[in-house]
Amino acid sequence: xxxxxxxxxxxxxxxxxxxxxxxxxxxxxxxxxxxxxxxxxxxxxxxxxxxxxxxxxxxxxxxxxxxxxxxxxxxxxxxxxxxxxxxxxxxxxxxxxxxxxxxx
Amino acid sequence: xxxxxxxxxxxxxxxxxxxxxxxxxxxxxxxxxxxxxxxxxxxxxxxxxxxxxxxxxxxxxxxxxxxxxxxxxxxxxxxxxxxxxxxxxxxxxxxxxxxxxxxxxxxxxxxxxxxxxxxxxxxxxxxxxxxxxxxxxxxxxxxxxxxxxxxxxxxxxxxxxxxxxxxxxxxxxxxxxxxxxxxxxxxxxxxxxxxxxxxxxxxxxxxxxxxxxxxxxxxxxxxxxxxxxxxxxxxxxxxxxxxxxxxxxxxxxxxxxxxxxxxxxxxxxxxxxxxxxxxxxxxxxxxxxxxxxxxxxxxxxxxxxxxxxxxxxxxxxxxxxxxxxxxxxxxxxxxxxxxxxxxxxxxxxxxxxxxxxxxxxxxxxxxxxxxxxxxxxxxxxxxxxxxxxxxxxxxxxxxxxxxxxxxxxxxxxxxxxxxxxx
Numbered sequence: 001x002x003x004x005x006x007x008x009x010x011x012x013x014x015x016x017x018x019x020x021x022x023x024x025x026x027x028x029x030x031x032x033x034x035x036x037x038x039x040x041x042x043x044x045x046x047x048x049x050x051x052x053x054x055x056x057x058x059x060x061x062x063x064x065x066x067x068x069x070x071x072x073x074x075x076x077x078x079x080x081x082x083x084x085x086x087x088x089x090x091x092x093x094x095x096x097x098x099x100x101x102x103x104x
Numbered sequence: 105x106x107x108x109x110x111x112x113x114x115x116x117x118x119x120x121x122x123x124x125x126x127x128x129x130x131x132x133x134x135x136x137x138x139x140x141x142x143x144x145x146x147x148x149x150x151x152x153x154x155x156x157x158x159x160x161x162x163x164x165x166x167x168x169x170x171x172x173x174x175x176x177x178x179x180x181x182x183x184x185x186x187x188x189x190x191x192x193x194x195x196x197x198x199x200x201x202x203x204x205x206x207x208x209x210x211x212x213x214x215x216x217x218x219x220x221x222x223x224x225x226x227x228x229x230x231x232x233x234x235x236x237x238x239x240x241x242x243x244x245x246x247x248x249x250x251x252x253x254x255x256x257x258x259x260x261x262x263x264x265x266x267x268x269x270x271x272x273x274x275x276x277x278x279x280x281x282x283x284x285x286x287x288x289x290x291x292x293x294x295x296x297x298x299x300x301x302x303x304x305x306x307x308x309x310x311x312x313x314x315x316x317x318x319x320x321x322x323x324x325x326x327x328x329x330x331x332x333x334x335x336x337x338x339x340x341x342x343x344x345x346x347x348x349x350x351x352x353x354x355x356x357x358x359x360x361x362x363x364x365x366x367x368x369x370x371x372x373x374x375x376x377x378x379x380x381x382x383x384x385x386x387x388x389x390x391x392x393x394x395x396x397x398x399x400x401x402x403x404x405x406x407x408x409x410x411x412x413x414x415x416x417x418x419x420x421x422x423x424x425x426x427x428x429x430x431x432x433x434x435x436x437x438x439x440x441x442x443x444x445x446x447x448x449x450x451x452x453x454x455x456x457x458x459x460x461x462x463x464x465x466x467x468x469x470x471x472x473x474x475x476x477x478x479x480x481x482x483x484x485x486x487x488x489x490x491x492x493x494x495x496x497x498x499x500x501x502x503x504x505x506x507x508x509x510x511x512x513x514x515x516x517x518x519x520x521x522x523x524x525x526x
Contacts, residue, residue, distance in 0.1 A: 061399075065326065066260065070370040076328070080340045086324060101302050 006032045018092070018099045025096030034094045037083075041094075045082050048074055052095045062092045062100040105134045108418075109192060109202040111182055111361075113139035113167045115147075115495070116393025116407040117208030122497035123415040125172040128422065135174075136200060138192070140181040142167055145236055146490055147264070148404065151271055151440065153239035154231075154246055154351075155279045162487065163236065170495045182209070185365040187386045204388050204418060207374055209361060211264055211394035211402055213238075215354035218259055220330035229335060230350045233272060234264065245349060246279070251288025252348030254280075257337060258295050259327055261302070262371075263356045264394055264402040267449070269293070270300065270310055271440040272351060277317040278442025294322040294337070294345055303456035306449055309473055313441060356402070358395055373397040378453065379429035381414045388421070390414060399453065400433040408494050409434045409505035434507040436462075438483035446479035448472055452507040458514050463502045465511035472512065 001020070004011040006029050012020045017036070019025060030049065034041050041049075051072040055063045065088060068074045079087035088100055108124065110117045121137050128135075149163035171177050181195035185205065192200045213234045215221045221230065231245060232238035256273045263269075273293050280286040293300070293314055300310035300321065314321055328340040336346040358372030367385045368374055375384040376396040383389040392414050393407035400406050413431040420427050433453030440446045448470045449457035461468040469478050493500060 064260070067370045076326075076340055085341050 019096040049095045106203045108204045110137040110206045112208035119411040136176040138178045150239040154242040182361045207391045209359040211356045213354040214357045217355040223332035225332045253290045254349045255292045255347040257352040267439045274441040291319040306457040380427040401435040405436040412505040445475040448479045458512040460512035
């Protein structure tokens with residue numbers, strides 16, 4: 001467990017840097033978490049983050065790549081362009097949700 | 105007569121037919137089971153076919169043989185379910201009306217979901233062993249193997265029997281050593297996960313076992329396509345893994361009938377309450393085995409434990425009583441590790457696999473999360489238990505559908521709310 005300081009607020013994260021209290025999340029926190037991963041958030045990124053937020057609310061888990069494609073309408077290639085290397089892990093971290101167990 | 109319809113006469117559907125035939129009033133209820141295929145395959149046996157340890161006679165029997173007299177058996181493909189009218193349309197045009205429906209249509213491989221997988225290398229250099237045909241074809245390919253790069257690959261999760269790709273890799277190491285081909289073969293294990301398995305402690309043990317057996321591991325590999333000309337698999341982030349022989353686990357999906365019915369998720373699995381096994385589609389639809397979206401392993405042991413809970417809940421539902429929330433995600437899996445040894449893991453939604461003894465605390469005879477000869481004997485004995493006990497819904501002495509914590513060495517630091525997917 002660790003605590004990050006973002007814009008004067010304390011953010012609880014686990015050893016891998018995933019937030020442990022989603023109530024502490026807001027768009028400014030997302031921007032800072034993204035910066036830490038070398039990602040600058042654009043409207044295209046927000047489309048992904050918003051889908052994760054909506055889907056997590058309904059299903060209680062971070063959606064996998066296939067669900068992003070089929071339900072979210074976001075192609076895999078675009079996910080890798082937006083969040084290089086590990087799109088689901090990075091997008092989950094930026095959106096303040098836990099690390100997905102079975103996704104890249 | 106009121107109608108109870110079971111879709112699918114595989115492991116889960118057959119067990120439900122036997123359970124319900126014993127426990128419900130057959131003067132009041134007619135049970136009908138529908139399946140389009142005549143053969144019942146013992147799927148855990150597919151693992152042994154590529155190595156010549158099992159052949160067709162070990163893994164195939166007639167489905168009808170396991171359906172009790174008094175249950176109507178229909179051999180037909182299913183077109184779709186219509187939850188609004190409580191009916192099932194068969195491919196033949198017949199309509200079955202139901203009061204209660206149990207969906208047990210399982211999961212199957214879908215190689216066409218990956219670009220290039222069914223190209224010119226398919227069944228020449230690329231094989232699966234999750235189908236009888238694939239396992240048999242792979243046996244022929246291994247008989248002609250003289251060395252090179254043998255790549256074992258998982259496309260995406262969830263898959264049936266998530267430990268089977270590890271078992272295949274361990275058995276390949278043993279089989280190659282027996283044939284004097286191990287030093288001529290580079291074994292590579294390619295997974296979309298960040299480690300060898302979904303659950304951390306087990307992943308650690310399996311990771312060490314892969315290393316000890318000189319099996320190279322490529323993690324976080326999300327396949328984009330297969331290049332049949334260059335004989336390599338390519339990930340979305342541009343990594344290339346060349347193969348001489350690729351043993352792949354294709355995407356696993358629920359039945360296409362689920363999609364036609366408009367009741368599935370993105371992989372055609374049916375949204376299901378993970379403790380009661382009632383579908384989220386409608387109150388009178390229940391789901392069991394690989395067809396559900398519950399975050400448990402897709403494995404025969406899970407279907408077996410689920411069948412005991414679902415039988416109770418079908419009876420509760422028939423009597424207008426509240427359902428029990430008894431299914432805890434219990435799974436129990438042998439992991440063959442070659443050289444006549446095997447691991448055994450026992451876990452549920454809350455508790456990941458732990459070391460210990462099973463089923464008797466301190467006695468065993470099986471060891472948890474540790475290799476032993478006795479575990480291997482257990483794996484081999486399991487085929488007899490499957491055909492003679494499990495499918496016929498006979499209780500297995502000493503093993504409950506709820507996972508037991510006694511006999512397990514559980515460190516105090518392990519969180520009990522780990523509900524990740526196995």
